[in-house]
Amino acid sequence: xxxxxxxxxxxxxxxxxxxxxxxxxxxxxxxxxxxxxxxxxxxxxxxxxxxxxxxxxxxxxxxxxxxxxxxxxxxxxxxxxxxxxxxxxxxxxxxxxxxxxxxxx
Amino acid sequence: xxxxxxxxxxxxxxxxxxxxxxxxxxxxxxxxxxxxxxxxxxxxxxxxxxxxxxxxxxxxxxxxxxxxxxxxxxxxxxxxxxxxxxxxxxxxxxxxxxxxxxxxxxxxxxxxxxxxxxxxxxxxxxxxxxxxxxxxxxxxxxxxxxxxxxxxxxx
Numbered sequence: 001x002x003x004x005x006x007x008x009x010x011x012x013x014x015x016x017x018x019x020x021x022x023x024x025x026x027x028x029x030x031x032x033x034x035x036x037x038x039x040x041x042x043x044x045x046x047x048x049x050x051x052x053x054x055x056x057x058x059x060x061x062x063x064x065x066x067x068x069x070x071x072x073x074x075x076x077x078x079x080x081x082x083x084x085x086x087x088x089x090x091x092x093x094x095x096x097x098x099x100x101x102x103x104x105x
Numbered sequence: 106x107x108x109x110x111x112x113x114x115x116x117x118x119x120x121x122x123x124x125x126x127x128x129x130x131x132x133x134x135x136x137x138x139x140x141x142x143x144x145x146x147x148x149x150x151x152x153x154x155x156x157x158x159x160x161x162x163x164x165x166x167x168x169x170x171x172x173x174x175x176x177x178x179x180x181x182x183x184x185x186x187x188x189x190x191x192x193x194x195x196x197x198x199x200x201x202x203x204x205x206x207x208x209x210x211x212x213x214x215x216x217x218x219x220x221x222x223x224x225x226x227x228x229x230x231x232x233x234x235x236x237x238x239x240x241x242x243x244x245x246x247x248x249x250x251x252x253x254x255x256x257x258x259x260x
Contacts, residue, residue: 066137067202067210077213085215086139101137104130105201 007032009036018094022057025097033055042095044082048074050096053089061100063093112141112255114248119260120149121165122192122204128260129153129207136214141255144211145248146239147221151228154235159205164188199217205236210236217251219243 001020004013007028012020017033020023027042042050042091052073057063066089070077073082080088089101113135117128128144135142151157166172166179166188178184196203199250202210211220220235220242232242 066133067213070210070213077210078215081136081213081215087137089137090139104134 011035016094016100018099020050021095022054022097025054029097030095037091037095039084039091039095043083044077046092046095049073049080049083049088049092053092053104054098057093057096057098063089063096063098065089065105067105081086110135110140110255112143112252114143114145114252114255114257116145116147116151116259117150118148118208120162122162123169123190123258125150125153125162125204126201126207128258129204129211131258131260132216133207133211133214134225136211136216140210140213141216142214142250143182143217143219143251145219145221145243147224148227151220151230151235153204154208154218154239156234156236159208159236160203162189162204187194191227208236208238219248219251221245221248 001012001014003010006081009024009029011024011029014020017036029049030046034046039046043050051068053063053069054072064072066077066080069089084091093100107115107212113131114126115132117125119125132142146154152162163185164172166174166184167176169179172179172188208218218240220230220239222242223243225231226243232239235242
C-alpha cells in the first residue's frame with residue numbers, strides 16, 4: 001500500500017493502483033487515473049459505466065463482472081471494450097475507486 | 106516483478122462441454138484483464154462454433170474418470186444426456202453463460218475467433234456451417250502468425 005498524489009489529493013492505493021478506500025474517490029481522481037491508463041478524456045458514457053460500477057459495489061459489496069456489466073449497465077460488451085480497451089470491468093472499477101471484480105467470468 | 110502477459114492464443118480441440126469451457130473462460134478472462142486473445146478451434150472443438158452444434162454440446166461419460174461413474178454405466182444410452190443436464194443446470198445456477206452466449210460475448214470483447222483449415226477440410230465444413238463470430242478459417246501457419254509474441258495454450 002502506498003500513498004499517491006492524484007488531482008491534488010493524497011490517496012492510498014494498492015500494488016495495482018486501485019484505491020484502498022472508496023471514500024477517497026471523486027471525479028477528479030477518476031480523471032487523473034484515466035489519464036494514467038491512457039484514457040485522455042472521460043466522456044459521459046465512461047462516467048455512466050464508472051458510476052454504475054460504484055453504485056453496484058456500494059449496494060452489493062462486490063463489483064460486477066464484464067458479463068453482468070454488459071447486461072445491466074445499459075452499455076453493451078462491445079461498446080464497453082471500446083470505452084475501456086484494457087479491460088472494462090477492471091478499469092471501470094479502478095477509475096471508480098473500488099476494488100477489482102472477483103471471479104472467473 | 107515479471108513482465109505481464111500481453112497476449113494469449115488458446116486452442117480448443119475437444120468437442121465436449123468440459124473440453125470447451127476452460128478455453129472460453131481463459132480467453133474471456135484474458136480480455137477482461139486487458140490482454141489480447143485469440144481462440145483457434147480445431148478438430149472436435151469446432152463443434153463449439155458450428156451453427157447446428159454449438160448449442161448442443163455434451164459432457165463425455167466414457168473415458169472421463171473425473172466424472173466418477175464406472176465406464177460400464179457411462180456407455181448406457183442417455184447417460185451423456187443426463188450428465189450434460191446436470192452440469193448445465195449447475196452452470197446455469199452459477200449464472201455462467203451457455204456456450205453460444207459465451208462465444209458471442211468473447212467475439213464482442215474483440216478477441217480473434219478462428220477455425221482450423223485442416224479440420225474444416227476433414228469434416229467438410231465451410232464458412233457457412235460456422236457461426237458468424239468466426240473471423241476466418243485459417244492455416245496453422247496463419248495461426249502462428251497471429252499468436253506471435255504471446256503464449257499458446259492447447260486445450
